[in-house]
Amino acid sequence: MNTPSSRLAAEHADASTVRIGALVPLTPPGWVEAGRHLLAGLELAVGEVNDAGGIGGRPLELVVRDTAADPLKATAAVDELARLGVAALAGEYHSVVARAAAARADALGLPFLCSSGVLDALTDEPTDRVARLAPAQSHGWRLYADFLLGAGHSRIAVATQPSVYWASGTRILREHLAPRGGTVVELDASTLTPAALCDALVDSRATALLLLVGFPEPAVPIVRAVRRDQRLADVLLGAPAGQPEFSEWAALLGDDGAGVPFLRYLPEQFGPLGTRVGAALRERLAEAPSFVAFEGYDTVTVLADVLRAHGPDRARIAASWPRVAVEGTRGKIRFSRTPGISVWQWAWPPAQVVDRDPARPDRFRVLHAG
Numbered sequence: 391m392n393t394p395s396s397r398l399a400a401e402h403a404d405a406s407t408v409r410i411g412a413l414v415p416l417t418p419p420g421w422v423e424a425g426r427h428l429l430a431g432l433e434l435a436v437g438e439v440n441d442a443g444g445i446g447g448r449p450l451e452l453v454v455r456d457t458a459a460d461p462l463k464a465t466a467a468v469d470e471l472a473r474l475g476v477a478a479l480a481g482e483y484h485s486v487v488a489r490a491a492a493a494r495a496d497a498l499g500l501p502f503l504c505s506s507g508v509l510d511a512l513t514d515e516p517t518d519r520v521a522r523l524a525p526a527q528s529h530g531w532r533l534y535a536d537f538l539l540g541a542g543h544s545r546i547a548v549a550t551q552p553s554v555y556w557a558s559g560t561r562i563l564r565e566h567l568a569p570r571g572g573t574v575v576e577l578d579a580s581t582l583t584p585a586a587l588c589d590a591l592v593d594s595r596a597t598a599l600l601l602l603v604g605f606p607e608p609a610v611p612i613v614r615a616v617r618r619d620q621r622l623a624d625v626l627l628g629a630p631a632g633q634p635e636f637s638e639w640a641a642l643l644g645d646d647g648a649g650v651p652f653l654r655y656l657p658e659q660f661g662p663l664g665t666r667v668g669a670a671l672r673e674r675l676a677e678a679p680s681f682v683a684f685e686g687y688d689t690v691t692v693l694a695d696v697l698r699a700h701g702p703d704r705a706r707i708a709a710s711w712p713r714v715a716v717e718g719t720r721g722k723i724r725f726s727r728t729p730g731i732s733v734w735q736w737a738w739p740p741a742q743v744v745d746r747d748p749a750r751p752d753r754f755r756v757l758h759a760g
Contacts, residue, residue, distance in 0.1 A: 407451040411471030413482040420459035431686025461490035468494040477702035521734035537758040547596035556602040584615035598626040648748040657740040664719040688718035
């Protein structure tokens, strides 16, 4: 899939373009709604870059490949995009997929600016070729753990499935909570039915249940089962990975989906750029843009700035990460080396713990910020 690059590309179809490869989940089992928001942000920024003259007069072209949440498919897409001559890679929502893409891009010498993947170990070894806009999982999930403690929850249950991402999240929560008197109880959602999980939750005496599971299955049935179990009326449901951010959550769960705190990476108040981009994204998506859409926009904004300064040479792009200083929709973006993080990292984007207001599930409430 090649995405039109706005008016400049149309007017200069015979000109040599500067290409960016975009990795996006656009079909199941990938989270299609997240992919749609990510792509909307990427495309909006590319259009604006081209309306402003492109990269030294050359149109910026987005070459999109669907990862479908499949690491093998993503790796193949990186190979293809490298052969097509893209200057850099952008995007990806799913952390495990982003990790596979980062490893392959690093091996090929292809710069990759990851938009949304949060696994701390995005690559096995430190690399100069990969940078990331999203905060590392340890940063966001520690903030979430602090919110839980502040709200009076120290005995936490997690409904989890086998995954590097969920296992990493569970470890981060346990390591952060334990020194502060908190405990984490694991409930295997891959073997327990929603009803059996409710029984185990009662036995655990936990006051909060975090959904570290896929969406819509099994997250939706679990939420419904817990909401209907009178024994669990006082248990807080949480979803640190951000599932309630998207309209599909509200559409499937209605009032049951309100009051479920999650992480999102937005400022409490936007500046002029964020306000303008937010309005343009809302028009493009026909709904409120998620933080993922802003991550997409900021990704292209950074890459366009680097390309204007250094051209499409891959080695020069990779060498430029520590010199980036770009105004994004959510603040000034700079990359640095962060302890425990193997890639160049924006440390840190704004982060919030938010839920859908039970009185108005279409409205979000900020519960905690860091």
